Amino acid sequence: MKLYIKRLENAKDLPIPKFMTSGSAGMDLYANVAEPVIINPSEIKMIPTGIAIALPKYYEAQIRPRSGLAIKYGISFVNTPGTIDSDYRGEINVIMINFGSEPFKINRGDRIAQMVINKIEVPEIIEVNELDKTERDKGGFGSTGL
Known part of the structure; x- marks a missing residue:
């Protein structure tokens, strides 16, 4: 699988996305x-990243918050994870929210997000009149206890 990344003209000085450890x-x-x-x-x-990507069909990029920003400053995303579809070619932007108690400053080149690539399974969709029963059945939102 190949991920094609384009740095936009106004982002040529920024690093290309990379894995920080093996x-x-x-x-x-x-x-x-x-x-x-x-x-x-x-x-x-909304914070721009300066990149656009091209993924193969049946792949997605998930844009996720960085755990260090979350625990230290209360910074997260409104739509987490954000999904970048394989046919999107525009700039990746991150919709950030400050859940913390202090203002948070973002500087040019700060690491603000992480991108995870996933393969997508495309299921055969079959409409039925009834679903099979399970022990949990329709229980949700805390129905199994703490």
């Missing part, structure tokens, strides 16, 4: 901001 599942994405961006507590901002 065992990493996700590669880091960088903030493509011209000037520092402040995300205040409870605020949502």
Whole structure:
């Protein structure tokens, strides 16, 4: 499988996404901001990454929060994980939210997200009148206890 990455003209100085260790599942994405961006507590901002990608059919890229930003600053994503479909060729943007109590500053080139590539199974869709029963059945939202 090959992942084609294009750095946009305004992001040629930023690193190309890369895996930080040999065992990493996700590669880091960088903030493509011209000037520092402040995300205040409870605020949502879209941050560009300066890249576009081309995935093979039946693959997706999941854009996920970085755990260090989450635990240290309360930074996450509104739509996590974000899905990049195989036919999308636009810039990848990250919709960030500050759940923390202090303003959070994003500088150009900061590592703001990670991208994980997954193969997608395309199921045969079969409509039925009834589904098989299970022990859990329709129980959800805490039905199995703590």
